Amino acid sequence: MTKNALDEVREDHRNMALLLELLRRDVEALREGADEALDIQRVADIVDYFAHYPDRVHHPREETMFAVFREHHEASPELNGALERVQAQHVHFPELTTTLNESLEAAMHDVPVPREELVARLDDYIAQQLEHLDLEEGLVFPELGEKMTAKEWREVARRGPHERDPVFGAEVREAYVNLYQRLESFIS
Numbered sequence: 001m002t003k004n005a006l007d008e009v010r011e012d013h014r015n016m017a018l019l020l021e022l023l024r025r026d027v028e029a030l031r032e033g034a035d036e037a038l039d040i041q042r043v044a045d046i047v048d049y050f051a052h053y054p055d056r057v058h059h060p061r062e063e064t065m066f067a068v069f070r071e072h073h074e075a076s077p078e079l080n081g082a083l084e085r086v087q088a089q090h091v092h093f094p095e096l097t098t099t100l101n102e103s104l105e106a107a108m109h110d111v112p113v114p115r116e117e118l119v120a121r122l123d124d125y126i127a128q129q130l131e132h133l134d135l136e137e138g139l140v141f142p143e144l145g146e147k148m149t150a151k152e153w154r155e156v157a158r159r160g161p162h163e164r165d166p167v168f169g170a171e172v173r174e175a176y177v178n179l180y181q182r183l184e185s186f187i188s
Helices: 005-031 040-052 054-072 077-108 115-147 150-159 174-187
Strands: none
Touching (some): 040 077, 054 115
16 A cells, blocks of 8 residues: 555654654753753754745645645534644744744854743744644544545645655755754664
8 A cells, every 4th residue: 555645744744743852852951051962053954854844845735635625525614723724824834934043043153042032932833833733633634534535645646746855755865964863863
């Protein structure tokens, strides 16, 4: 059996949750003032990953799923509300990621960024991302998985997008090799 788009986005979610846990640990080090334990480049790489894969590929793939679903099915009131919320988050996340990226770039280039401000932004980012994953996994995906047919999933796959994950895909993109190596040591 081949993976359908739902299996692929769920796999993306597991990978994103792993990165968010790694990020959370770095935020704890930052919160506690353990600057020597903080890997600011890893933090920046994780946020950069979210800008380049979830914001540009993963969320558009989910939007394709939602469009195909709505073309063939009536959403329950609960699902309709969840879809509206998820789609608003998909619009909001690129701006949120860009703002966080700017703060991290400033910190990496010795521009003073108050620790409490950076911690608050990172905490908020992690919380919003996790809430988003929970909403999709808890309310959206079960109904899509139950109602959509194999033909509809093939339509989702045909429409795309088709870009591979630059960290967890078959080949790690050069810009993320250091993150991947850090991730391997985190997992083991």
